[in-house]
């Protein structure tokens with residue numbers, strides 16, 4: 001198989017055109033997709049009108065899947081390998097706890113000791129306008145830093161807090177936040193991580209990070225803000241406008257992303273995500 005690739009932006013991303021990811025696929029054909037994944041950071045597969053089982057099966061080719069035990073209330077009731085990102089109300093009519101998922105720059109599962117390798121998000125329902133997702137290429141962002149800054153941040157570990165998610169003051173949201181806090185104590189990861197497959201260095205940060213280990217919030221914030229702003233400059237970013245049945249695959253080891261609130265919240269947006277587990281990283285931080 002020879003893949004037909006179309007670049008999505010200068011900074012990252014490619015569409016793999018004319019492909020059905022649910023069709024039988026040889027190891028060598030999958031190898032080409034895997035190569036494209038490593039080269040582009042984000043891959044788009046359009047028109048994937050496939051079943052949930054097929055979504056899960058294709059995702060498994062990239063590695064072991066998370067059962068989302070760290071997000072019990074966000075799991076699909078029948079498929080623990082699928083995490084819901086939806087503003088569809090729950091069966092009892094209460095708002096979905098995942099309606100604000102991803103509204104800050106982050107990489108998936110950075111609040112765990114096995115942060116994700118990659119995620120595959122499938123779009124089931126999208127509002128008339130907006131509901132976009134943006135991605136930043138953290139390898140390019142790292143490589144654009146001065147040698148002095150690269151050296152400085154290579155020594156730092158950042159503390160990632162769970163529950164970086166926007167919340168309302170409802171009882172359900174507050175209970176959800178408390179549960180997340182209990183399930184996921186704060187963890188520290190290196191600010192510069194080496195991609196285990198490409199060997200390239202990337203910034204590993206985002207808006208779940210409030211401070212560096214061994215430093216106060218006030219001391220850490222200016223540098224965190226600088227690095228997050230630097231990494232999300234237009235030249236490092238791709239903004240995805242969803243179509244139904246798009247599947248977007250991203251590499252959590254060298255990109256970060258944000259789900260935008262740029263749509264009418266009365267309209268439905270429903271996504272389902274598989275999360276491929278990554279390699280162990282980081283340590284638990286005792287916080288007084």
Ligand code: SIN
Nearest residue numbers: 085101102133259271
């Ligand atoms: C996520 O952060 O995994 C969800 C992104 C999105 O809903 O666009």
